[in-house]
Amino acid sequence: KQPLTITKLKKMKQSGEPISMLTAYDYPSAKLAEEAGIDIILVGDSLGNVVLGYDTTIPVTLDDMVYHSRVVARAATNTFIVTDMPFMTYRIGKEATLRNAARIMQEGHAHAIKLEGGADIADEVAACVRAGIPVMGHIGLTPQSVHQLGGYRVQGKLEREAQQLIEDAKALEAAGAFSIVLELVTEPLAEAIASALSIPVIGIGAGRGCDGQVLVYHDILQYASPYREKKFVKTYADIGTTIRNAIGSYVSEVKSRAFPQQEHVFPMEQELFTQLYG
Ligand code: KIV
Ligand code: NA
Numbered sequence: 001k002q003p004l005t006i007t008k009l010k011k012m013k014q015s016g017e018p019i020s021m022l023t024a025y026d027y028p029s030a031k032l033a034e035e036a037g038i039d040i041i042l043v044g045d046s047l048g049n050v051v052l053g054y055d056t057t058i059p060v061t062l063d064d065m066v067y068h069s070r071v072v073a074r075a076a077t078n079t080f081i082v083t084d085m086p087f088m089t090y091r092i093g094k095e096a097t098l099r100n101a102a103r104i105m106q107e108g109h110a111h112a113i114k115l116e117g118g119a120d121i122a123d124e125v126a127a128c129v130r131a132g133i134p135v136m137g138h139i140g141l142t143p144q145s146v147h148q149l150g151g152y153r154v155q156g157k158l159e160r161e162a163q164q165l166i167e168d169a170k171a172l173e174a175a176g177a178f179s180i181v182l183e184l185v186t187e188p189l190a191e192a193i194a195s196a197l198s199i200p201v202i203g204i205g206a207g208r209g210c211d212g213q214v215l216v217y218h219d220i221l222q223y224a225s226p227y228r229e230k231k232f233v234k235t236y237a238d239i240g241t242t243i244r245n246a247i248g249s250y251v252s253e254v255k256s257r258a259f260p261q262q263e264h265v266f267p268m269e270q271e272l273f274t275q276l277y278g
Contacts, residue, residue: 004039004080006112006134006178012039012211013200019212021082021202022220025051025068029217030075040202041076042214043069043110045084045144050218050225057143060086062100069108082136083110087144090115094127101133114181116142118168122175129176137172139165140206141184154205156185169193169201181214182206184232205232 012019021040024030025047033041047068048060062085069083083104090097104110112134115121125135140155149155156162165185172180177199182190184205191209194201203210215233218225222238253259 003078003111009040009080009179009200010198013198019200019202021212021214023047023050023214023217024072024076025217026071027075030072030079033217034076034079038079039212040080040082040214041072042114043072043081043083043108044114044216045086046216048086050216050223053226056146058087058146062086062089062103066103066108069104069110073109080112081110082112082114083108084114090124091117091121094124097124098127098131098133101128101131105133112136112178114138116144118165119171122171125172125175125177135175135177136202137169137177137180138183139168139172139180140182143183152184154184154186156189162189165189166193166196169197173197173199182210205230 009019019039020037021042022033022038023042023044023046024033025043030041043065045057045060045065047064048054048057051068052060052064054060065083065086069081072083073081085097085100085104089100101113104113113128114136115125116138118137118139125137128135141149141152143152146152156165165182166189169180169182179200179202180197182193182201182203185193185203187207187209190201190203190206194203194210200211202212202214204214216225217223219230219233220236222235222240223243224240250259
């Protein structure tokens with residue numbers, strides 16, 4: 001299987017083929033996502049929540065993203081990889097943004113970066129694109145601004161907010177973004193935005209009218225995901241329970257000496273044993 005390109009992604013939108021995207025953060029998650037045939041792996045800064053144990057994505061650093069991106073790239077060598085720029089590593093001027101984006105590409109081995117924001121970051125998006133760095137936008141609920149937004153709430157419910165989201169989406173397209181993520185907005189608004197743009201709109205909690213869907217690895221697998229109210233997530237497996245039960249069995253077999261058994265041990269020849277230990 002050939003990895004996707006931004007050209008092919010745009011063609012998928014034109015031909016109406018939905019785009020599948022899932023986060024991954026380490027070797028096993030990336031490997032399994034690739035083997036399952038995912039179109040795009042997102043090394044999301046959601047790793048702050050699901051891998052590093054923070055309450056928000058705000059404490060995630062550029063070093064964290066570079067490190068995890070590089071590991072994912074090592075595991076999924078045939079998949080298009082988008083890596084998040086974390087909180088305040090952009091919006092700080094074009095030069096600093098470019099330097100930070102360069103680390104994600106050069107050290108993190110990503111194919112593209114993702115930035116949260118709309119018209120307000122259009123200049124920085126354009127600067128990255130001019131420098132040869134493909135940019136995915138991210139609007140709607142933008143977790144890096146959770147304290148400004150006042151919580152994880154559905155966005156664009158008011159006329160004024162909806163208008164702003166449409167303008168932001170168009171500004172990102174005009175700045176050269178190859179795609180945008182639309183998070184936690186009503187289905188009709190998402191559908192309107194997807195049809196107003198020629199670049200693919202990938203939704204999370206944004207309904208059926210998007211050009212693709214993205215979800216978080218630990219959420220769809222019930223992999224010890226710190227659960228907040230997530231109506232938009234579908235659980236495809238419960239590996240958390242599987243893992244907990246398996247570890248529980250291991251613990252009780254060690255305690256009861258049911259493990260290890262004959263088949264797990266290394267025997268020694270009787271003659272040698274006698275020689276050594278009499
Ligand atoms: O960090 C992340 O996982 C994301 C997706 C939820 C879009 O940005
Ligand atoms: Na993110």
